[in-house]
Amino acid sequence: MSTPADDTHALTLERIIDAPPALLYRAWTEPELIKQWFTPRPWSVASAETDVRPGGATLIVMRSPEGEDFPNRGVYLEVVPNRRLVFTDAFTEAWLPSGKAFMVVTISFEDLGGQTRYTATVRHWTEADRAQHEAMGFHAGWGKATDQLAELVATLPR
């Protein structure tokens, strides 16, 4: 089958993190851990639910410093424990279209022997959405959240 070019309006963050992939995978999938790093402070996570399997739904409610809640719904497309997670906001549950198909997020954990090459690739359906996501502060926001992620996993037992 021919392969379409990957012209998918991507934003990317890559980081070497001083923890093994299994801890980063836990931090991405366990609600009690998600709450501790997912939103750049002073934002917080009011609640987190994850059904970690292809077709499983996720709901993370982000809370602003003023106390306003922003629910983020998504569905997992691919789950490879300790290696790779793919999810999208294009569905609210399997397989109902959401209000808007905005992004597909691929999180990869490459084992470097104690450390992890951590890559987040966020693809969009349109260039306008990519540009808007970047203008909304993708790099600063995901960068700060990733700092918090790295701090959290440093505290977890190996």
Added chain:
Amino acid sequence: MSTPADDTHALTLERIIDAPPALLYRAWTEPELIKQWFTPRPWSVASAETDVRPGGATLIVMRSPEGEDFPNRGVYLEVVPNRRLVFTDAFTEAWLPSGKAFMVVTISFEDLGGQTRYTATVRHWTEADRAQHEAMGFHAGWGKATDQLAELVATLPR
């Protein structure tokens, strides 16, 4: 987890077909069978490729009576042999966003003991896309294709 209302801009076709689910499933998944019914004549199918698994890609090239080819790419989201197929044009392959997230198609085969309750539910991301799909002739087109599907499966060995 709370369930969002299913306000997903659906178009539906339901039909009782005089064949068991397994034959209808074959007609939906085997390229040589797809070519025989998928496009309302005088349109035809120039080629069909199916990788029938969650995350597998499909490419069906529809050919107009004037000989113009229209490739239709999609990805399977859910595959339950002889029961249920879900696919979408929102991805060109797992998991790259397509040029447009237009529809999610759920095909259900309910065994009625020799006959099948056949249901196609086509959900859209926007009401405008649903209305456009209907105006383009969804009911006539899918209806005629389903006639051709029923004729084909009647010729297959049970």
